[in-house]
Amino acid sequence: MLPNHSPMVIAEQFGTLASLYPGRIDLGLGRAPGTDQLTLRALRRDPMTAERFPNDVVELQALLAPAEPGQRIQAVPGAGTRVPIWILGSSLFGAQLAAILGLPYAFASHFAPDDLLEALTLYREQFKPSAQLQAPYAMAGVHIVAAESDAEARRLFTSTQQSFANLRRGQPGPLPPPIDDINDLLSPAEQLQLSRSQRYAIIGSPATVRRGLERFVEETQVDEAMVVTTVFDHTARVRSLEILAEVADVGGRGVRRESLAS
Numbered sequence: 001m002l003p004n005h006s007p008m009v010i011a012e013q014f015g016t017l018a019s020l021y022p023g024r025i026d027l028g029l030g031r032a033p034g035t036d037q038l039t040l041r042a043l044r045r046d047p048m049t050a051e052r053f054p055n056d057v058v059e060l061q062a063l064l065a066p067a068e069p070g071q072r073i074q075a076v077p078g079a080g081t082r083v084p085i086w087i088l089g090s091s092l093f094g095a096q097l098a099a100i101l102g103l104p105y106a107f108a109s110h111f112a113p114d115d116l117l118e119a120l121t122l123y124r125e126q127f128k129p130s131a132q133l134q135a136p137y138a139m140a141g142v143h144i145v146a147a148e149s150d151a152e153a154r155r156l157f158t159s160t161q162q163s164f165a166n167l168r169r170g171q172p173g174p175l176p177p178p179i180d181d182i183n184d185l186l187s188p189a190e191q192l193q194l195s196r197s198q199r200y201a202i203i204g205s206p207a208t209v210r211r212g213l214e215r216f217v218e219e220t221q222v223d224e225a226m227v228v229t230t231v232f233d234h235t236a237r238v239r240s241l242e243i244l245a246e247v248a249d250v251g252g253r254g255v256r257r258e259s260l261a262s
Contacts, residue, residue, distance in 0.1 A: 001033055002030065002053060002056050003031065003049040003050045003052075003053060004033060007060040008073070008075060010027070010060060011063035011078035011079075012075045012076065015077040015081045018081040018083045019077045019081065025084075026083070026084050027084065027085050028085075028106060029053075029060070030094075031088075031093065053097075057087070057097070058101070061085060064078055064079070065079070065080070065082065066079060066080040066082075082132075084104070085103055086104045086139075087101070087106070088108065089106070089107055089119065090107065090111070090115070092115055092119050092122055094119070095122045096123075099123045099125075099127045099128065101130060102130025102131075103132060103133060104136075105137070105138050105139070106138070106139040106140070107141065108141050109141050109142060110228045111164075112197070113197065113199055113200050120140075120222070123136055123138060124138070138220075138223055139224040140222045141226040141227075142200055142202060142226070142227060142228065143160065143202065143229075143230070144202045144203075144213070144227050145160075145201075145204075145229055146204065146209045146239075146243035146247075148206075149204075150204040153208070153209075154203055155178050155179075155180065156178050156231050156233075158178045158181075159175050159176055159177060159230060160175075160230045161182045161194055162176045162179070162182065163175055163176065164197065165190055165194060168190070175230060176232070182194075200216060202216065206243050206246065213225070213247065227241075229241055229244070
């Protein structure tokens with residue numbers, strides 16, 4: 001969340017990581033503060049810093065590039081590491097910026113799906129090649145919870161649903177354990193809101209997850225999927241990821257096992 005930090009600090013932090021682990025570090029940049037207003041003030045950040053996001057991205061790119069002769073301000077380490085930068089977004093703004101700068105783009109469809117397809121289309125149509133990237137490259141976030149049956153997967157997913165509802169009520173907290181019926185806790189308005197915000201979630205048995213993943217990749221044509229598996233029980237979460245790894249081959253298009261993340 002770049003508005004919470006200075007480009008110089010980020011360049012040196014990620015330059016350090018890239019020096020320790022060459023070729024293994026990507027840097028995703030988001031424009032939102034990623035927190036509430038009270039926490040934003042505790043970070044001593046000006047809310048208007050988000051308006052400088054495009055300039056800060058360009059400044060960060062320059063700090064990660066090789067230092068020019070006589071350059072007085074340098075990120076150490078950082079200069080010359082060329083850490084690959086991604087633009088993260090949940091609206092059309094990020095799509096346009098990623099296209100203009102010729103950067104890969106990741107859309108947060110796992111919690112803000114409304115502009116997903118329009119943002120991907122805009123990004124691909126307006127993309128301009130850059131030193132980092134010659135053609136558009138897109139990722140999308142997606143909730144996936146897999147279990148031996150559809151019913152069990154839906155039950156596990158109620159932890160995420162409760163967490164979303166609590167956040168919307170202004171009551172954030174630890175991930176709650178699953179329950180049998182999420183609708184027992186939600187008003188009709190909350191049920192509708194939850195259904196809309198999580199309409200791309202893929203929840204179910206191995207066969208259900210495979211079909212859902214195939215549909216998602218076909219509809220979005222994404223190059224990678226960032227998988228979010230928020231499950232209360234650790235053993236069930238690991239099993240969900242195991243099932244996903246088994247069914248993630250979608251014809252060689254869109255999702256690679258090494259690109260699945262949780």
